[in-house]
């Protein structure tokens with residue numbers, strides 16, 4: 001697995017020895033090692049990326065891979081991103097997994113609209129991203145023609161490793177987004 005993503009401890013600076021060296025003149029020695037500084041935006045991004053509640057909109061065969069990623073062998077939960085909620089109002093990541101027909105599309109749009117902000121969308125597999133092998137009148141040729149997509153995961157179906165890579169990329173994106181506090 002790629003190791004290019006920042007560890008949470010990289011995002012919080014000023015603790016311990018570093019804090020003591022750079023700011024020891026400004027703070028009491030009693031605080032050394034027990035104070036850390038960061039930007040609120042970074043803290044919020046860090047908290048949000050490790051508390052993702054997903055809404056699984058699973059329609060077709062990609063669902064088997066989706067389930068395998070959530071099971072113990074790949075253990076999506078270790079990334080803080082596996083907890084499914086079956087109410088859109090309690091979810092912040094919409095996973096569109098599999099083929100979406102034009103008949104189903106309005107339902108997907110309604111679910112997306114019912115999710116509270118901030119929210120993100122993952123397009124899982126070729127069918128969700130571009131219609132996959134179904135180049136016909138019944139199949140939506142990419143869910144991004146209906147709702148905004150943040151992460152595309154390629155494959156028919158995607159390998160679990162590709163799914164985990166997509167999750168890490170989504171978390172990286174959330175960490176570095178501008179967050180609005182309401």
Ligand code: SF4
Pocket residue numbers: 060061062063097098099125126127128132133155156157158
């Ligand atoms: S991308 Fe392939 S595996 Fe996934 S739903 Fe479409 S046909 Fe099935």
